[in-house]
Amino acid sequence: MKSIGVVLLSFALFLNPLAWGGETWKIASLNWEPYSSDRMTTQGNAIQKLxxxxxxxxxxxxxxxxxxERAQEIAKDPQYIGYFPAWPEEVKEGFTASAKIDWSWIAVLRxxxxxxxxxxxxxxxxxxRGGLISTYSYPTLIADQAKAQRHRTTLVANELALLKALMADQIDFAVTDPYVMTYLADKLGVDEIEVDKVLMRKALVxxxxxxEHASERLQLLRDLLNH
Structure with missing residues (x-):
């Protein structure tokens, strides 16, 4: 009976490899402090939570x-599980969004x-005059208005460029995560940036x-988050 039990346990583990301990998940990410960063000892608050x-x-x-953009592209490689942290709008074809792992916010800053x-x-x-980050997939509420007023909207590469545009009066407002912008401003000793209005809260997935293992990984995360 003992040998049968061992066989059954081994078979169950074969059917559900995510039950194995010692597995490694490799993901692609971006420097988006304080959520994710190779410059932080925790690699970012959202990374630490995951x-x-x-x-x-x-x-x-x-x-x-x-x-x-490179992170999202390179995550197609089989060595990667996927990419994180992403807004649901940023989950590309060939990927599936997990349950919410953390929260992000989108706000108007000035x-x-x-x-x-x-x-x-x-x-x-x-x-x-507004400023947005060109590589982000903004919610429809923002993206549609930016497109309609493209002659008044400046697209930049990252938060640093967005902050510089604000400080140089090239734009009147910026739309991004307020914690990312204020974290960067504090780091650079800039104390003139304020949150004008928080527009929405966004899940980070x-x-x-x-x-072949995507559904099992998705279920594993759901179970861990509901624990």
Missing amino acids: RHLLKQKDIELIVDFYPW KRSTMLEYSNARQLFAFY LAIRND
């Missing part, structure tokens, strides 16, 4: 950092000396590459 979740199943997390008067996103983009 790592702690996986540690409950004795899964090691390895993170490679790239520019965001210089303290700049006053903005608007009632909605349409007025904001119609009345003022792991975009899991669609392979």
